Amino acid sequence: MTYAYTLKVNGRHAPIQADPMRRLLDVLREDLGLTGAKEGCGEGECGACAVLLDGEPVCSCLVPVTQAEGRAITTVEGLAEDKDLDPLQEAFVTEGGVQCGACTPGILVTARAFLDNTRDHGRPLRRDPDRDHIREALAGNLCRCTGYEPILRSIIATPARPPEECERAAVVLPPVQPLPLADAITRLVNGATPIAGCTDLMVQGIDPGAPIVDLLTIPELSGIECGDDVIDIGAATTFTEFREHPAAGALLALDDAAAMVGGWQIQTRATIGGNIATASPAGDSLPALLALDAELVLHGPDGPRTIPYAEMHTGYRQTALRPGELIVRIRVPHPPPGTFHCFRKVGTRAAQAISKVVVAMVARPEGRRLTHVRIAAGSVADRPIRLRATEALLEGQGPGGAHPEAAGAAARAEVSPIDDVRSTREYRSWVLGRVVSWMVRSFWMSRTFRSG
Amino acid sequence: MTWVGSSPPRPDARAKVDGTAQYVADLSVPGAWHGWTVRSPVPRGRITIIDVDPARAADGEIVVVTAADLPGPNVLQVIKDDWPVLADTRCGHLNEPLALVAAPTRERARAAAARIRVDVEAETPVLTLDDADVELASCSIDHGDVETGFALADHVIEGTFESGHHEHAYIEPQGVIAIPGDGTLEVIGSLQCPYYLHHALVHLLDGTGTKIRVRQAVTGGGFGGKEEFPDMIGAHAALLARACGRPVKLIYDRHEDIIGSTKRHPSRVRHRTGVAADGTLVAQDIEVLLDAGAYVTLTPVVLSRAVIHAAGAYRCPHVRIRGRALKTNTPPNGAFRGFGAPQSETAMERQMDRIGRQLDIDPLTLRLHNAYREGDVTPTGQVLDASVSALEVLEKAAAKSDFSAKWAYYESEYGAAFRTQWNPCNGIGIALAWHGAGFTGDGERRLAAKAAVEITTAGRVRVLVASTDFGQGTTAVLAQMVADGLGVDLDRIDVAEPDTDHVPDSGPTVASRTVMIVGGVLTRGAMKLGRKLRDAVASAAGIPPDDVVLTDDRYRSADGTDLSSFDDAARRHGPLRVEETHVTPAGKTFDETTYQGTAYPAYGWACNVVELTVDPDTLEVDLEKVTVACDVGRAIHPVLCAGQIEGGALQAVAWGYLEEVKCQDGRYLNDRLQTCIIPTARDAPDFETILVENPAPSNPHGAKGVGEIPMDVGAAATLAAIENATGLAAASIPATPERLLTLLQERDDAKEDPA
Numbered sequence A: 001m002t003y004a005y006t007l008k009v010n011g012r013h014a015p016i017q018a019d020p021m022r023r024l025l026d027v028l029r030e031d032l033g034l035t036g037a038k039e040g041c042g043e044g045e046c047g048a049c050a051v052l053l054d055g056e057p058v059c060s061c062l063v064p065v066t067q068a069e070g071r072a073i074t075t076v077e078g079l080a081e082d083k084d085l086d087p088l089q090e091a092f093v094t095e096g097g098v099q100c101g102a103c104t105p106g107i108l109v110t111a112r113a114f115l116d117n118t119r120d121h122g123r124p125l126r127r128d129p130d131r132d133h134i135r136e137a138l139a140g141n142l143c144r145c146t147g148y149e150p151i152l153r154s155i156i157a158t159p160a161r162p163p164e165e166c167e168r169a170a171v172v173l174p175p176v177q178p179l180p181l182a183d184a185i186t187r188l189v190n191g192a193t194p195i196a197g198c199t200d201l202m203v204q205g206i207d208p209g210a211p212i213v214d215l216l217t218i219p220e221l222s223g224i225e226c227g228d229d230v231i232d233i234g235a236a237t238t239f240t241e242f243r244e245h246p247a248a249g250a251l252l253a254l255d256d257a258a259a260m261v262g263g264w265q266i267q268t269r270a271t272i273g274g275n276i277a278t279a280s281p282a283g284d285s286l287p288a289l290l291a292l293d294a295e296l297v298l299h300g301p302d303g304p305r306t307i308p309y310a311e312m313h314t315g316y317r318q319t320a321l322r323p324g325e326l327i328v329r330i331r332v333p334h335p336p337p338g339t340f341h342c343f344r345k346v347g348t349r350a351a352q353a354i355s356k357v358v359v360a361m362v363a364r365p366e367g368r369r370l371t372h373v374r375i376a377a378g379s380v381a382d383r384p385i386r387l388r389a390t391e392a393l394l395e396g397q398g399p400g401g402a403h404p405e406a407a408g409a410a411a412r413a414e415v416s417p418i419d420d421v422r423s424t425r426e427y428r429s430w431v432l433g434r435v436v437s438w439m440v441r442s443f444w445m446s447r448t449f450r451s452g
Numbered sequence B: 001m002t003w004v005g006s007s008p009p010r011p012d013a014r015a016k017v018d019g020t021a022q023y024v025a026d027l028s029v030p031g032a033w034h035g036w037t038v039r040s041p042v043p044r045g046r047i048t049i050i051d052v053d054p055a056r057a058a059d060g061e062i063v064v065v066t067a068a069d070l071p072g073p074n075v076l077q078v079i080k081d082d083w084p085v086l087a088d089t090r091c092g093h094l095n096e097p098l099a100l101v102a103a104p105t106r107e108r109a110r111a112a113a114a115r116i117r118v119d120v121e122a123e124t125p126v127l128t129l130d131d132a133d134v135e136l137a138s139c140s141i142d143h144g145d146v147e148t149g150f151a152l153a154d155h156v157i158e159g160t161f162e163s164g165h166h167e168h169a170y171i172e173p174q175g176v177i178a179i180p181g182d183g184t185l186e187v188i189g190s191l192q193c194p195y196y197l198h199h200a201l202v203h204l205l206d207g208t209g210t211k212i213r214v215r216q217a218v219t220g221g222g223f224g225g226k227e228e229f230p231d232m233i234g235a236h237a238a239l240l241a242r243a244c245g246r247p248v249k250l251i252y253d254r255h256e257d258i259i260g261s262t263k264r265h266p267s268r269v270r271h272r273t274g275v276a277a278d279g280t281l282v283a284q285d286i287e288v289l290l291d292a293g294a295y296v297t298l299t300p301v302v303l304s305r306a307v308i309h310a311a312g313a314y315r316c317p318h319v320r321i322r323g324r325a326l327k328t329n330t331p332p333n334g335a336f337r338g339f340g341a342p343q344s345e346t347a348m349e350r351q352m353d354r355i356g357r358q359l360d361i362d363p364l365t366l367r368l369h370n371a372y373r374e375g376d377v378t379p380t381g382q383v384l385d386a387s388v389s390a391l392e393v394l395e396k397a398a399a400k401s402d403f404s405a406k407w408a409y410y411e412s413e414y415g416a417a418f419r420t421q422w423n424p425c426n427g428i429g430i431a432l433a434w435h436g437a438g439f440t441g442d443g444e445r446r447l448a449a450k451a452a453v454e455i456t457t458a459g460r461v462r463v464l465v466a467s468t469d470f471g472q473g474t475t476a477v478l479a480q481m482v483a484d485g486l487g488v489d490l491d492r493i494d495v496a497e498p499d500t501d502h503v504p505d506s507g508p509t510v511a512s513r514t515v516m517i518v519g520g521v522l523t524r525g526a527m528k529l530g531r532k533l534r535d536a537v538a539s540a541a542g543i544p545p546d547d548v549v550l551t552d553d554r555y556r557s558a559d560g561t562d563l564s565s566f567d568d569a570a571r572r573h574g575p576l577r578v579e580e581t582h583v584t585p586a587g588k589t590f591d592e593t594t595y596q597g598t599a600y601p602a603y604g605w606a607c608n609v610v611e612l613t614v615d616p617d618t619l620e621v622d623l624e625k626v627t628v629a630c631d632v633g634r635a636i637h638p639v640l641c642a643g644q645i646e647g648g649a650l651q652a653v654a655w656g657y658l659e660e661v662k663c664q665d666g667r668y669l670n671d672r673l674q675t676c677i678i679p680t681a682r683d684a685p686d687f688e689t690i691l692v693e694n695p696a697p698s699n700p701h702g703a704k705g706v707g708e709i710p711m712d713v714g715a716a717a718t719l720a721a722i723e724n725a726t727g728l729a730a731a732s733i734p735a736t737p738e739r740l741l742t743l744l745q746e747r748d749d750a751k752e753d754p755a
Helices: A024-031 A087-095 A104-116 A131-137 A149-157 A163-169 A181-189 A239-244 A252-259 A272-278 A286-291 A388-394 A404-413 A425-451 B013-018 B053-058 B106-115 B146-152 B194-204 B229-244 B254-260 B299-309 B341-359 B363-370 B390-401 B403-413 B443-447 B474-486 B514-541 B566-573 B638-657 B714-726 B737-752
Strands: A003-009 A012-018 A050-053 A056-059 A072-074 A193-195 A212-214 A224-226 A230-234 A295-300 A303-308 A313-315 A326-333 A340-347 A355-366 A369-378 B033-039 B045-051 B063-066 B097-103 B117-122 B135-143 B155-163 B175-180 B184-189 B211-216 B248-251 B267-275 B281-293 B318-327 B425-436 B450-455 B461-464 B493-495 B548-551 B554-557 B562-565 B576-581 B603-614 B621-631 B686-692
Touching (some): A012 A024, A056 A104, A087 A149, A087 B013, A104 A131, A104 A149, A104 A163, A131 A149, A149 B638, A181 A212, A181 A295, A181 A326, A239 A252, A252 A286, A252 A340, A272 A286, A272 A326, A286 A355, A286 A369, A340 A425, A355 A425, A369 A425, A388 A404, A404 A425, A425 B737, B033 B106, B033 B229, B033 B254, B045 B097, B053 B106, B063 B229, B097 B106, B097 B229, B135 B281, B135 B299, B146 B281, B184 B194, B194 B211, B194 B229, B229 B248, B267 B341, B281 B299, B281 B341, B299 B318, B299 B341, B299 B425, B341 B363, B341 B425, B341 B638, B341 B714, B363 B390, B363 B403, B390 B403, B390 B425, B390 B603, B390 B621, B403 B425, B403 B714, B425 B714, B474 B514, B514 B554, B514 B562, B514 B566, B514 B576, B554 B566, B562 B566, B603 B638, B603 B714, B621 B638, B621 B714, B638 B686, B714 B737
Parallel strands (some): A003 A072, A193 A212, B033 B248, B461 B493, B621 B686
Antiparallel strands (some): A003 A012, A050 A056, A050 A072, A224 A230, A230 A326, A295 A326, A340 A355, A355 A369, B033 B097, B045 B117, B063 B097, B135 B318, B155 B267, B175 B184, B175 B248, B267 B281, B425 B603, B450 B461, B548 B554, B554 B562, B603 B621
16 A cells, blocks of 8 residues: 655655655656656666765665655755756766766766765765775766766866865754564564665565565664674664774774675665675675674564574575564674784675675684684575684694695685576685685784784 | 867756756656567577467456567568567567567556467577578678788787677666657657668558657667667557557666667687788788677678778788678677677787787787888778878877886786786786778768758757767767857757757768768858858848858958848848758779778777786786777867767776676576676776877868777777786686686696696
């Protein structure tokens, strides 16, 4: 059944009637006549449909309208004030940033968010935008005409806005009607579909009128608590939220993984809990969570329980979740100072990619020895796995006993990856060995530099 | 002032940045239904049943069209009449259109299409060039006597190069809207060639007395993919609209776009080259093989361009080139930026690198030694009498990138040691391209492109051409050329929407021909129109026309007397119109049976230098910088011109190492953007673009076209850079980490087992 929603689009209130899971893109284009955002792929790969939700870029093809209500939506039509183009738009006109124009609306809103972003999470610097930062910010927006060079020139040529205007662009989150956890579980038991960032769900497809439980509205699933022993992460934490939180500095393997999840538009929406529940063997954050010895707090009809994350994935896209059960918190032991973190994703391209192989390693140096070794890998089995034989080979060894090449060979020996559209069995096996060798080598090099 | 050579804002930019530009999917057409396509489930077979009853039973409102409902011949006329609008008795490739459905919503159309039962008696398909034996096109060039040439050679070097399907990946998928009227049918679409679709629809509805009108909506990229394929989707929408009696929108989603539309032809090119001890090319024997897919489409023309460019931008007295295109039961391949030249030129550039290594001559020296100079003769016997810039682009790109020093350093320090390195290894590669602008041979003479310019009584200048803008900036550059032809301000110029009811047939927007051919026709037309108005002003003033000049928007007599403003003159003497037709200069002929003569009126020249690193742990390629020196004759709009070069170069480079459409058993495995990979901003390199302007005397302002040449050899330079970094010479593209690993393992095996 449809519901009445009031959307706040480009500063105006727009009442609409829609199914909860109807795509925001369709509502904007069909119901509100705002056809600036384009559908280039319908699965969050191209960014042509990007709009800003509370100042952050999202792919509107992956946002159900129920999650857009009450939030400030900015489309390309909202960048210009009346007849005056935004200086960013002016720069695209004069510097050749526009060719066919199909990617332009998504790129403009993303670039505007980038230039206005005054928060510090590795991406900033609107005052003096660096080419690499711009490239990272735009990695979720494909352009096929320009080679990106004129787009970079256009963004660099855009004059900075006064900080107070940037602050005005950043929006305070509206109050959301919180959903009690118990109610959510009751609804799940009754067959409702749990939704979070929807970056996988909307690609797989869902009946727009299907009953849902919006996990983003359950208080127990949000927030990060950074304790001395445990870093406790709400399952509905987005990768952007995590990257912006001080806890990311303690969990570097997970932070590096979060930076490689899709493009910016995906990171602002996709949640860590969603990444776990989707249970793809290629999930970017999963090897990091395995290597960090995470545990999961689950809640279901029978109450809460805690399981080691390593027991979560039981088969191809299968989890230990029971009917009606939810991931509520992800608890990660706070790594002691000096812990070695390493993460490497070998994807189909430099960003916005699905992994061919993804590896995370966490270890502690004790004197000249390697201890508490955890190595985990994705895309090499039907689920993300710990490389336990390799860990055992390295555990407690000094430089002479834990040779990088031997570790690589051990890693290769304990997996049997497959051929698929992204890569081959041979390559996956080979590159897993090389990456594990590289990580062990990096460990010893980091020791060398530290002691030297 | 003159507008040509400056970079004013493009006329379509404002609507594209404020979100108001209307692409076909953005158009609101009241009462429109939505179409969906039913496709063949196997690559080859006899169609026994297309049963629509289950779909009708589930949704009584839907409209279905099969081949039986066609009013005229079941064929899309491209070159050969072999491409069915809807397959009826047999299907020739997977996902071939068999039936069409229209319904009030897209979801209902899609659901109905899924309920249509299709039975096909599958037959054994021909899926690879190795198995193919039906020839759909062939052509050959003989220049000198190749056996004599080989007899003179000190070395004979052989090599083979292969490439696979390549996806255009324009950001806006294919789409059209067909609107039926009283004895009329209007089709609005995302397309490059309104008159192609017009022609196809006239043929499709032959005998129904329907008047056809085709309009181009704002179009989100083409790259050749919207040259002939819109004939297919446009015909489908037209059939549905006719059957429904109401407008029908047929907008492909990305998945359907990839499985349903044409790709770049897969190729296999074999070289046998005779070389003198000093590196001089003395004989070239080249075989070019293209996989056409199931139907001919534009294949003979693609093959022709591939063959003419196959010997590269190098002089050689004895050349034999044999080209063949074979039929397979894979989806048909068609136009894609470069049109066959990227396949054959990439092969040639790799052959040059092979020769250089065998003779121990560095890549730049070998190219400088052999590259065309003015006065040289091409394999078609054409004397390159002007605007030959091969040496200049090589020298400029090499100097800017410090090619020679870097190449030698990486070669000595890294190549041999690759794999023992811990850090990414640097590589640099160079490649040289030439590209004939405009249609091959007598194409332009036959086409006789038309264009018109009007002055309205309001003083506006209207440019009427069928040339389309799908991103390149056509409207901007044609407006500049007309403004200069008339001597008026650019603000006066309006480029009319491409609409076959109003614009003459300027030919298709392909083959880097728009500025050179249509721009030339328009320039002549604008000058003629300017003279018309001037003559009228002179006549009204009673003075000789030659005594009247237009400056700063005012007509003045020779003694400086102010006669009239342009606006007043237009009001008094307008409206005026001039329609011009392209005339090929006399004496420039091409014989399509012998392949001898003037293949193209002018050639562009480009040198690409690619700098990258290869990670020894993953064999991943990281692009650092691409330097392109490109002779475009004259850059009408330098900003747009550089945009063409940079965008084209990235497509070419990515085709070399990243982009791959995997075709297995006739099916594209990566049939969505998640798996059909194109570069992101993080994959892209920094660009250094050097515009070289050596005007072609026969062309308007000397311009030679820029649309395609950036696509020609970027892949070759990438492979060369990978070889420089790793010592691994990929003979097929893309050089993915998986392919490089195979080469690495072969090399290691060879080392371990010297036998």
